[in-house]
Amino acid sequence: MISIEEIKDLMKTLDASSLQRLEIKNGDCSLTIEKGNSGKAMVATPSAQRGKQEFRSGAMVEIKAPMVGTFYAAADPEAEPFVEVGSAVNPDTVVCVLEAMKLFTEVTADCGGEIAEILVKNGDFVEYGQPLFKVKV
């Protein structure tokens, strides 16, 4: 048997990897985990899911949605947006928040560079893995 903890662990590992699908057979017990936009993807933590990446300078990198939710460019309707086209970002810069079930989750750039393009509009509902920003690194 495979314990729930082990399955959770496998899901996280799969999410952090470049693999799309994982199949395990152990005696008469088998388990298939596939990446997708369904609820199981929510288990991944933002940083685990995007992983550490190395980029050549000048390359374009996308900041992707770590979860499903409503995209907000600012902390509240009257506040300045976190970033605009041309803003410099470092890996810890908060670039937007995603709202799901009344909770707001901050999305960090996870790379350094300059915001080249904002791919979604304020208030858009975004899917897991959907590109939100293009960053020139």
Add this chain to the structure above:
Amino acid sequence: MSFKVLSPGLMSTLQDFGRQGYQKEGVNNSGAMDIISLRLANMLVGNDEHEAALEITLAGPTLEFTADTLIAITGADLSPMIDGISVKMNRPVAVVAGSVLKFGGCLKGCRAYLSMAGGYDVPMVMGSKSTYVRGSVGGYQGRALAKGDVLGSGQAGSYARHLLKYLLCKGARSFRAASWYVSLPHLSGKEMRRPIGILQGLQMGAFSDESLHDLLTKQFTITNASDRMGYRLEGPRLLLKEQLEMISEIAVFGTVQVPADGNPIILMADHQSIAGYPKIAQVIGADLPRLAQMRPGTKISFREVPLKEAEEQLLEMERYLSSLKIALKHKA
């Protein structure tokens, strides 16, 4: 989880939902001025929402954490900083033992709430941990915090213990804040500018037509003589049609009474149990938390709302809080 008070700030008292059911014996209710911020602060650290939190007024205290502690700060933005680094609000924050929490300038609102996972370990007095300073009842030795006080917590639940461990293992020199937060809809700029909703007071009919017109059309200023007991307002004087001899009767949080000088007083959380001045209006429950965040000098206006709308606004807030509770369960 615990902290030591290095400097107490202007007025920092423990407050919960207040002493309910004792007003008939002449014991006032007390409790948090902004009950929504209190409830959210508790929910964020996994406490029962009725738990006490530290209500911090305008100028905050300096606190040194004596153990790893999970906290949340909600309500007014008093520029909280831990070891010199700004701390984001409205989210759980894991603080490392030895770190020092300070507050800076008051940027928005008037009262911040600091919750601690497990709640504050002070005795219940008449069913509440709320501090009533004038009566030296409840809270931490019946008074506002003072230098050298040490406040410990009760038993933190599994949500808080798990979250504290999770945040600290992500690496923290002084503290680590969660990357998610909740919004306080009643404190948005738009909300804070809206007129305060009122219902008719028990003696509204005794006031002159001109005064009633002024009440609903003119602005009033919250004066410096305002505290947890009541907000004294200044504006057009509100006068009776003719002198009224009254026997003192029940007063509650939000009752607007008018002494003979014509300057209204809104009774707040530490209000007396009975009041003898004519009551022109009653602030609706849904608007008390944001009224509590308005500081002396703020200009306010009033709008009469039907009872049905007053109830609907309160229900809307409750629906928001219950959906948040469900979302937070998923975070655990």
